[in-house]
Amino acid sequence: MPVPQSRDILADLVAFDTTSRNSNLQLIAHVEAYLAEYGVESRRVYDETGEKANLWATIGPADRPGVILSGHTDTVPVEGQNWASDPFVLAPRDGRLYGRGSCDMKGFIACALATVPDLVKRDLARPVHLAFSYDEEVGCVGVVRLLEELQSEPVRPAFCIVGEPTSMQVMTGHKAKRSMRVTIRGRGCHSSLAPQGVNAVDYAALLIVRMREIAARLAAEGGRDADYDVPHSTAHTGVVNGGTALNIVPDLCTLDCEFRVLPSEDADALVEELRAYARDTLEPEMRRTAPEAGIEIEVNGQFPGLDTAPEAEITVLAKRFAGSNGHGKVAYGTEGGRFHEMLGVPTAICGPGSIAQAHKPDEYVEIAQLDACDAFLARLADWAETRD
Numbered sequence: 571m572p573v574p575q576s577r578d579i580l581a582d583l584v585a586f587d588t589t590s591r592n593s594n595l596q597l598i599a600h601v602e603a604y605l606a607e608y609g610v611e612s613r614r615v616y617d618e619t620g621e622k623a624n625l626w627a628t629i630g631p632a633d634r635p636g637v638i639l640s641g642h643t644d645t646v647p648v649e650g651q652n653w654a655s656d657p658f659v660l661a662p663r664d665g666r667l668y669g670r671g672s673c674d675m676k677g678f679i680a681c682a683l684a685t686v687p688d689l690v691k692r693d694l695a696r697p698v699h700l701a702f703s704y705d706e707e708v709g710c711v712g713v714v715r716l717l718e719e720l721q722s723e724p725v726r727p728a729f730c731i732v733g734e735p736t737s738m739q740v741m742t743g744h745k746a747k748r749s750m751r752v753t754i755r756g757r758g759c760h761s762s763l764a765p766q767g768v769n770a771v772d773y774a775a776l777l778i779v780r781m782r783e784i785a786a787r788l789a790a791e792g793g794r795d796a797d798y799d800v801p802h803s804t805a806h807t808g809v810v811n812g813g814t815a816l817n818i819v820p821d822l823c824t825l826d827c828e829f830r831v832l833p834s835e836d837a838d839a840l841v842e843e844l845r846a847y848a849r850d851t852l853e854p855e856m857r858r859t860a861p862e863a864g865i866e867i868e869v870n871g872q873f874p875g876l877d878t879a880p881e882a883e884i885t886v887l888a889k890r891f892a893g894s895n896g897h898g899k900v901a902y903g904t905e906g907g908r909f910h911e912m913l914g915v916p917t918a919i920c921g922p923g924s925i926a927q928a929h930k931p932d933e934y935v936e937i938a939q940l941d942a943c944d945a946f947l948a949r950l951a952d953w954a955e956t957r958d
């Protein structure tokens with residue numbers, strides 16, 4: 571049987587439209603069949619609908635601590651983007667491979683699968699686990715079900731490598747995130763009688779200003795970590811919806827806002843600060859006119875931060891595999907925080923491609939990046955075979 575190349579496997583993976591709103595089961599079945607060709611058993615961990623699944627497989631001795639290669643199978647949508655070629659057909663051009671998910675992050679999954687034929691031939695002293703998840707793009711939520719099952723395993727993995735696109739540089743951390751939907755309910759009336767109503771948009775504006783004040787405080791007085799592009803925690807309001815016509819005092823307004831917080835700081839405390847401002851300052855004022863008025867702040871997305879020490883064994887190993895002495899931290903979130911929080915597994919982030927290409931039209935990964943990832947995983951396989 572010819573040994574499959576990572577770029578050929580990537581072409582197969584890109585052909586599956588695994589946008590987060592869709593099922594990923596066809597891709598999972600394809601990967602299962604591929605692993606079975608090499609005698610590797612795998613198991614699914616489904617979501618509550620049965621329409622999506624994580625996939626977990628182990629190569630080598632399952633009774634010893636090993637390393638997890640983690641990747642998410644879902645992608646962001648292509649609607650509204652102007653692609654030069656079919657986003658679900660991998661297109662080679664000028665040393666690059668174009669297609670949705672080629673960079674984020676089917677490229678890493680393809681490399682992990684391409685190393686399977688080599689791994690099964692080796693007499694591994696440590697296992698290599700494959701963990702392929704769903705719904706990472708909507709808040710790193712799918713992998714939680716897999717990790718809940720792994721918590722009951724008798725042997726925990728020793729390390730995890732999350733293959734998000736880092737241009738094959740070793741990254742050791744990312745910020746935590748809390749996404750919030752804020753619903754402000756006031757009392758509507760004709761604008762000529764505005765004092766008789768409670769303007770939901772006005773109170774939304776006050777909350778936006780409070781978010782801006784928190785952001786300024788975090789920038790001026792909060793913690794610092796120079797390994798990040800933005801070295802402090804941030805607060806941001808991204809979407810506002812409210813009002814129907816100029817001559818109607820709006821009775822409803824919604825905000826979408828977020829905190830991105832250094833792992834050393836308390837993301838939930840910031841959420842509670844915003845809730846306390848709404849509860850103790852804004853709602854009493856609103857209810858003097860309209861007792862039915864109120865503000866609801868719902869956390870509708872969250873993931874923990876990751877902060878792996880530079881001297882941690884996984885950091886040292888990942889640098890060895892990458893052939894690099896440097897490390898950094900990424901601005902975006904990953905499933906790495908979940909692996910560390912729920913399993914206590916030391917985690918590094920390293921994968922092919924640049925995050926600058928992710929989520930864009932004509933997303934691509936450079937062939938040289940896949941080659942570098944293949945070399946990284948070959949060195950990892952050598953380590954997994956080595957007996958202390």
